[in-house]
Amino acid sequence: MTERLTATPSGLEKAARILREGGLVAFGTETVYGLGGDATQPQAVARIFEAKNRPRFNPLISHFASAHAAFAQVEAPPIAHKLAHAFWPGPLTLVLPRAVRSTVSELAADGLCSLAVRVPRGAAVQALLAKVGRPIAAPSANRSGRISPSDAEHVLEELSGRIDAVLDTGPCAVGLESTVLDLTLPERPMLLRHGGIPAEALEAVCGPLSYPDTQSDTAPVSPGRMLSHYAPTLPVRLEATHVLPTEALLAFGPHMPHGAAVTWNLSESGNLEEAAARLFAGLRFLDQAGARLGLTRLAVQPIPAQGLGLAIRDRLHRAAAPRPE
Incomplete structure (x- = not known):
C-alpha cells in the first residue's frame, strides 16, 4: 500500500x-x-x-x-x-x-x-x-x-x-x-x-551550445550513453547454457554450468531486483578477473525476459554489441 x-x-x-x-x-x-x-x-x-x-x-x-x-x-x-x-x-x-x-x-x-x-x-x-x-x-x-x-x-x-x-x-x-x-x-x-x-x-x-547529431541509440540522448558503452574487455557470449575453462561466467539462479575459470552469480535465488543491483559490479569483477587470468570470453546465462530482466537483458545486449572500430 x-x-x-x-x-x-x-x-x-x-x-x-x-x-x-x-x-x-x-x-x-x-x-x-x-x-x-x-x-x-x-x-x-x-x-x-x-x-x-x-x-x-x-x-x-x-x-x-x-x-x-x-x-x-x-x-x-x-x-x-x-x-x-x-x-x-x-x-x-x-x-x-x-x-x-x-x-x-x-x-x-x-x-x-x-x-x-x-x-x-x-x-x-x-x-x-x-x-x-x-x-x-x-x-x-x-x-x-x-x-x-x-x-x-x-x-x-x-x-x-x-x-x-x-x-x-x-x-x-x-x-x-x-x-x-x-x-x-x-x-x-x-x-x-x-x-x-x-x-x-x-x-x-x-556561450553557444552544441547539439547531438542524431537521436538514435548511438547518440548521447541520455548522459554519455553509447550502444556499446561499458562493454567489458572480454567479448560477451549471451544465452550461455554451457561454459568453457577459458571463459568467465556471469551466472543467474541456483543452477549454473560448471567449468568456468571464474564466476559471478547475479542472484543465486533468481531474484531480478538483486540481479540488477549486482550487474555492474559483476561485469567489472569479471572484466578484471579475465584480464588477470588471460581469459578469452565472458559467458552470460539466460536472464528471464520479464520485469527487470528486460532491463538487464538490454544492458547485456549493449555490452555484447560490436565495438566501434
Whole structure:
C-alpha cells in the first residue's frame, strides 16, 4: 500500500526515513514529480526501474539540497559553478565527470564515468533532500513511456501499490522536465534535452551550445550513453547454457554450468531486483578477473525476459554489441 504523506515536519521526516532505509518515495519538484530512491544503494535504484517497469537501464539524475552537495560527487569546472549560480535551485541538470570519491552507485550512473546532477527548487523537496543527506536518484514518477506526473494524484494513478509513499507537495510549477546540459565534452556544452531552462538563457551564461547529431541509440540522448558503452574487455557470449575453462561466467539462479575459470552469480535465488543491483559490479569483477587470468570470453546465462530482466537483458545486449572500430 502506498502511503500519502503531507509536506509537514512529520511527513518529511517519515519520507526521509523511508528513503534512508532503501524505500521509494515520490515527491514534487518545480518540474514534475520524481520517483526517489537512495542513489548510493544499488537495490533501491533497482526498485526504481522495477516500479517504473522500465525496459532498459538509463543514467538517472541525482538530486541534492545544494550545489555544494552536488559538486562533492563530480568534477565541476568553473562553467559548472557559473551555471549553478545562475540556475540552481532550478530545472537544470548538469552532466559532469564523476569524481573518484563519488558515492552514487554504478546502477544509478549506468556504469558511466559521468553523473547527472541537479538541485531542484521548492521548500519541501529542499527540506526532504537535506534530511536524507544523500544523493537521491529520481526519474519522473510514472510508468515508463507514460505521461510525466505534475501532482500527487497522477503519481497514485500510475504507481499506487508499487512504491512506499508519495509526498504530496502540491501541483508542480513548471510541469516540464529539467533541461539537461552535458559539460563532459572538450568542446562547447551539449544540450541533451530541452526543458525548464530555455537554451537562450543557458547561452547567455555559457556561450553557444552544441547539439547531438542524431537521436538514435548511438547518440548521447541520455548522459554519455553509447550502444556499446561499458562493454567489458572480454567479448560477451549471451544465452550461455554451457561454459568453457577459458571463459568467465556471469551466472543467474541456483543452477549454473560448471567449468568456468571464474564466476559471478547475479542472484543465486533468481531474484531480478538483486540481479540488477549486482550487474555492474559483476561485469567489472569479471572484466578484471579475465584480464588477470588471460581469459578469452565472458559467458552470460539466460536472464528471464520479464520485469527487470528486460532491463538487464538490454544492458547485456549493449555490452555484447560490436565495438566501434
